[in-house]
Amino acid sequence: MLWVxxxxxxxxxxxxxxxxxxxxxxxxxxxxxxxxxxxxxxxNINQIAKNGTLFTDAYVTxxxxxxxxxxxxxxxxxxxxxxxHNTSSKPSPGYKLSDVGIAKNVPTIGNQMKANGYRTIAIGxxxxxDTEPYFPMNRGFDEFYGFIGGHRNFFAYDKVPSREAMLxxxxxxxxxxxxTYLTDMFxxxxxxxxxxxxxxxxxxxxxxxxxxxxxxxxxxxxQQFAHLPEGRRAYxxxxxxxxxxxxxxxxxxxxxxxxxxxxxxxxxDNGAATNNSADNGKLRGLKGSKWEGGIRVAFLMQWPGxxxxxxxxxxxxxxxxxxxxxxxxSNGKFVEKFVPDGKNLVPFIDRNNRKKPHExxxxxxxxxxxxxxxxxxxIKAGDNPLLLFDLNKDTSETNNLALKNPKKVKxxxxxxQQWEQKMDKxxxxxxxxxxxxxxxxxxxxxxxxMERKYP
Ligand code: CA
Numbered sequence: 225m226l227w228v229x230x231x232x233x234x235x236x237x238x239x240x241x242x243x244x245x246x247x248x249x250x251x252x253x254x255x256x257x258x259x260x261x262x263x264x265x266x267x268n269i270n271q272i273a274k275n276g277t278l279f280t281d282a283y284v285t286x287x288x289x290x291x292x293x294x295x296x297x298x299x300x301x302x303x304x305x306x307x308x309h310n311t312s313s314k315p316s317p318g319y320k321l322s323d324v325g326i327a328k329n330v331p332t333i334g335n336q337m338k339a340n341g342y343r344t345i346a347i348g349x350x351x352x353x354d355t356e357p358y359f360p361m362n363r364g365f366d367e368f369y370g371f372i373g374g375h376r377n378f379f380a381y382d383k384v385p386s387r388e389a390m391l392x393x394x395x396x397x398x399x400x401x402x403x404t405y406l407t408d409m410f411x412x413x414x415x416x417x418x419x420x421x422x423x424x425x426x427x428x429x430x431x432x433x434x435x436x437x438x439x440x441x442x443x444x445x446x447q448q449f450a451h452l453p454e455g456r457r458a459y460x461x462x463x464x465x466x467x468x469x470x471x472x473x474x475x476x477x478x479x480x481x482x483x484x485x486x487x488x489x490x491x492x493d494n495g496a497a498t499n500n501s502a503d504n505g506k507l508r509g510l511k512g513s514k515w516e517g518g519i520r521v522a523f524l525m526q527w528p529g530x531x532x533x534x535x536x537x538x539x540x541x542x543x544x545x546x547x548x549x550x551x552x553x554s555n556g557k558f559v560e561k562f563v564p565d566g567k568n569l570v571p572f573i574d575r576n577n578r579k580k581p582h583e584x585x586x587x588x589x590x591x592x593x594x595x596x597x598x599x600x601x602x603i604k605a606g607d608n609p610l611l612l613f614d615l616n617k618d619t620s621e622t623n624n625l626a627l628k629n630p631k632k633v634k635x636x637x638x639x640x641q642q643w644e645q646k647m648d649k650x651x652x653x654x655x656x657x658x659x660x661x662x663x664x665x666x667x668x669x670x671x672x673x674m675e676r677k678y679p
Contacts, residue, residue, distance in 0.1 A: 240425040241527065242418075242477075242486040243337065243550045246470060247296070247431040248522070249289065249349065252496035254505025255463060256522050261503075263452070264460045268471030269524070272490055276526030277535040277573050283585055283596070284494055284543045287511055287518030289374055290351045291589065292493045292543065293431070297332045297352065299547030299564035301586070305330050306651030308589055310374065311353060314653040324652050325353020326363060331559045333547045334364025337427035340556030345417050346370065348410050348431035354388055361394065365429070369393050369413045375433060378406040378440035378462075405442055407434045407462070411469035415476040422480040427550070430473070434466040435459055437500055455501035484528045487553050489546055492521040498676040508621045510675050513664050514587055514594035514603045515621055527553070530570060537573050539580045540596060545569045584636075586643040590654055592661045595636045595643075602626070602636040605665035606658065612636075624667055 253259055257266045258273035285295040285302060290310040294302035302308065305327035306319075315321055326332065334344045345367040346360035351374045353359075360368040373388025380403035381389070391398040391409075403409070414430050441461035448464075449457040470490070477483040495518045496502030497511040509515020523541065525531050530553075544566030551558055552568035567581040584597035592605040599616040612626040612633050626633050656679075663669055664678035 241553050242426050242482055244428045244430060244488045245546055246490040248492040249433050249436040250497040250500055250511060251435050251492045252502035252504045253507050254503045259522055264463045266467045268467045272524045272526045275533050276524055276531050277537050279523040279537050279541050281538055281540040282521055282523030283519050284521050286589055287494045287513055289493055293351060294326055296543045296546055298330050299544055299566050301565050303588060303647035306648045308650035309654040312652050312655045316650055316652055319651045322355055325358030331562060332364040336551050336559055338364055339559050340554040342425045342427040343421050344427045346429045347413050349433040367394055375436050377438055407432060407465045407469050411472050414473045418476045419480055422482055432466055435462045435500055459501040487527040490524040491543055498679040506620050514592050532575060540582055541569060542566055542585055584639055590661055591658045592665055593640055595640045597636055600632055602633060603665055606662045608662055608665055
């Protein structure tokens, strides 16, 4: 009866959905067609929104890459394990350089999905620690294809790059002579992996480094944007390559008949950067800030038959929700004793469910912190005047209501304090000082040109 049990195994394995988390780097909230962007065509990304749910009020937990990704990858506020800042060479007192990364006792989404029977791969940018113990294959991923640092050229380097910028295929270094265009290489790897794993459940963390600097675009995709200013032209061309890549990954799912049984997330890791000509539209502020332009991001979810199609969801959600949603979809359990900060979103986005996944969300990076609770948001940056906004009436954060509503300020400050008591101190410091953070969170620093002075 061996054949019966093997057919049964194949059948039951097929029932577990594949899960793909697509991460976009430093894009603007308003640069996706499905979020109202008109300048750059993103048909494949728009299609995910059309076939799934678009979140208008989705937040990441940090407005810079590494801490934001640490929370996506763990389902925990990254401050719980001291990952408050981008990875740096400045450990805090009591910590060493070898402590910089996702703390070793914290399971990743790779660990969680692997424990539930999934083949796991991380593709693209890692940025979760530069030393070996923090590399993806030591943190829950069976395979890795990408680079360890926070950025690298999209084209080949002329000489051997730093270790953080090198391209790895699992533990092997890919020679620069084989590098074509990074976005395409990550797409091709993703497609290969899908085809090879069509008969077993897989989890893919597909972290494109587009559209982070350097602004390396293919000449062929630049031509259609000749009418745009130079920086914006390269940005648009990089977005197009990204969108085409996502289209190819989805086509591969269809070709392998896995499309209906795959849960796809798409999330941007932080808002438009100061240096990549991205556009946050009506949202104030940029990458690095607690303004909405730093932390509110594009977030889509598609899972045919399970996630409502053509749905727009307005309650606030978080990148923290990815891990618990993925684990719930896998029909699995969390690894022992694990309690996530996020929620499984599937029951909440059901059109008949009025409950909200989060009462409040919190942010802190060095001297600047923020809380959003329902429509209210405070920003607290050192000794700067406190800021309070009503995001329902004032999404662009232009009208500070703190003096008019001291009771609400007090309430949100108390919530922040209670949250902070549950968090750890940073295990390392930022390479930037505090002065930029203080300046960029002042009401009088307004307008893209002014904001870009404080990266
Ligand atoms: Ca980023």
